[in-house]
Amino acid sequence: MAFLIKTIQFLAGLSIIVGIHELGHLLFAKLFGMRVNSYMIGFPPKIFKIKFGETEYALGSIPLGGAVQIAGMIDESLDSNHLTNPPQPWEFRSKSAWQRLMVILGGIVFNLISGTLIYIGLVYMRGxxxxxxxxxxxxxxxxxxxxxxxxxxxxxxxxxxxxxxxxxxxxxxxxxxxxxxxxxxxxxxxxxxxxxxxxxxxxxxxxxxxxxxxxQPIYPCVIRTVVPNSNAYLAGLMEKDQIITLAGKATLHIDQLITVAKTCLGKEVEIVYLRNGIQMATTIKIEQQGLGIVLAQPxxxxxKYSFLQSIPIGVKKATTTIQNQCLAIWKLLTGKLSITKSLGGPISIVQIFSNEFIWDRFLELVALLSIVIGLTNLLPLPVLDGGHALFILYEMLSGRKPSDRFLKITQKWGMVILLLIMLYAFGNDIRKLLTAAFMYFATYKS
The missing domain is CATH 2.30.42 (Pdz3 Domain)
Structure with missing residues (x-):
């Protein structure tokens, strides 16, 4: 059930991020008078579609991506039938280089802006x-x-x-x-x-x-409150007692106490504590609802911040995330970080979501992944936005436009390379799961 909740959050978050990314392409394309044939979140088969003007808006049944199809553009669909006809005024290929560059970068810009806005909103809402x-x-x-x-x-x-x-x-x-x-x-x-x-x-x-x-901080297990008539109360525990061992295991901080208690459910165990500096001991039965104590917290x-105060703090969070992601990508490309150990796929991303839906935690991860996905799209791989942008920059600097045949070939090879990277990342996910399972069973048997 926990993995299902994580997966639902991942797919919902990914759909939001992809929707924002493709919306960036769509709005910039329409701003410059380009015809957008379709805007879709998810992949076919379609479960919903509606048409406004020349654009069909659709929702796919496989929520693992999305696409905007702009007239006159060679994209991942590899549709090149339009290339046999002269460029039309509403087509991508007929527009100036800087306009085409803005359309290509529109998705990345929207991802970065949306991530920043979410951070600002979270700072304002929760401080x-x-x-x-x-x-x-x-x-x-x-x-x-x-x-x-x-x-x-x-x-x-x-x-x-x-x-x-x-x-x-x-x-x-x-x-x-x-x-x-x-x-x-x-x-x-x-x-x-x-x-x-x-x-x-x-x-x-x-x-x-x-x-x-x-x-982790060491924070001693000092009792703040003993629940009346609980097992702790019957065992003689009192406020300000400091628990130092439970069932023979040290409990230096709160997390250790919780971990040990979970392994002793239904058992009567010894609990050692300090009272006014004097070490004492008693026995206590650990029930499903816990020990019957409330511990003092750090x-x-x-x-709390006003809305105006939240803006620079949220922007700083976003810029720090951007810096970290750029630094990580650079270290991967230069070999300073191992791709095998660092590159993760969808399973790794699913695992970072919470076992239960907590709205602000969910939004924080959406902001993080929006920025990460936006920057990843900036990589100069032909099938990604960064690859398209690289060719347009070459055109702007050299004055020569790459041929349609060259663009089509690089698009095909880019898709092959991207697929191999995705398979490799998925393989890393499987390796990590198998390693974790092996370690769990080895620990369980011991």
């Missing part, structure tokens, strides 16, 4: 909530396996990033930081200040383990 560095440094951090590979140890306190002070703990997990070369943390360990360099290709390992951060900082 920002973050965990301050000083709050985290009360107890330090705890690393997972990848965090330990980076050199972190339990209890480390991060005081600077690349030699600069910071406020939001999320900055320590930022993709911008992890993608840039020669980045480092300044930490306090055992009252000593150390610099911890970030491995250059650490982002590759994080792409396979995106579900949990490589470092002191998050919440900020």
């Amino acid at each position: 920002s909530t973050y965990l301050p560095k000083d709050e985290v440094n009360k107890y330090g951090i705890i690393p997972n396996t990848i965090g330990m590979q980076m050199g972190f140890k339990e209890g480390d306190k991060i005081i600077k990033i690349n030699g600069k002070d910071f406020e939001d703990f999320n900055d320590a997990l930022s993709p911008t930081l992890l993608l840039r070369e020669k980045s480092y943390y300044t930490i306090i360990r055992d009252d000593r200040e150390l610099n911890l360099s970030i491995p250059e290709k650490i982002i590759e390992y994080l792409s396979d383990n995106y579900k949990t951060p490589f470092i 002191a998050y900082k919440a900020l």
Whole structure:
């Protein structure tokens, strides 16, 4: 069921993004007097269609893409029958180079603008909530396996990033930081200040383990409230007790307590806690509804913004996303990142959606993917917008237009290359799933 919910969100988000992208092509084409034969979200067979003027608007039954068919343009449909006739005033090929370039880039522009507008709207609607560095440094951090590979140890306190002070703990997990070369943390360990360099290709390992951060704040399991007549109440637990072990397993922070409790459902186990600095122990039965306690939470900082204040913050989020994506693409093209470890297909994208529909989380992912898909379309592959734009730029600089035969051949080869890339990405998804399944069963058997 969880995977189905993720898949529905992915397909809905993709349809929104594709619809916006193709709308950019359509509106720019109509702005310059080009005839748009069809606008479709999804692929055939069509489940809905309606015609306004010369344009048919349709919804396909396979929600994995979309297309706009502009008269006089050689696109992925490879329709070249019109080339035997002289160019008509309403055709793509009869327009000036700069107008054709604007039509080609229209989809990308709309993706980038829509992503930015969503970010602005989210900042205005929900503000920002973050965990301050000083709050985290009360107890330090705890690393997972990848965090330990980076050199972190339990209890480390991060005081600077690349030699600069910071406020939001999320900055320590930022993709911008992890993608840039020669980045480092300044930490306090055992009252000593150390610099911890970030491995250059650490982002590759994080792409396979995106579900949990490589470092998390240690926040002790201090009881804020005990539910009356609950198992915790009957076991003698009280407010301000700090749980340190459950069923013999350490519970340094809240997530660890939750994880251990889930493995002990229906069992009566020992719970060790501190009360006024004195270690005590009792037994407690763990029911499906939990322990019967409410834990004290970290002191998050919440900020609200006016609409005008939200604009620069939303724009900054969008530009940071654009910078990260451009940097990741550049590192892939130059071999500084492994394509095998970094390139993912539809299954990888599905996995980043939540197990339940949370509207602001959904919109945030739509904004992110809109920008990512827009920039990916800018790659100079003939079948993509970037390939079309490259040929038009060549025409503008050289004064010579590529032949229709050349455009048709490159379009065919571009489709073959794109299909191979998609198959390779899908293969990577399958490899990651098989690896995860193997690790799960190996852990389960042990």
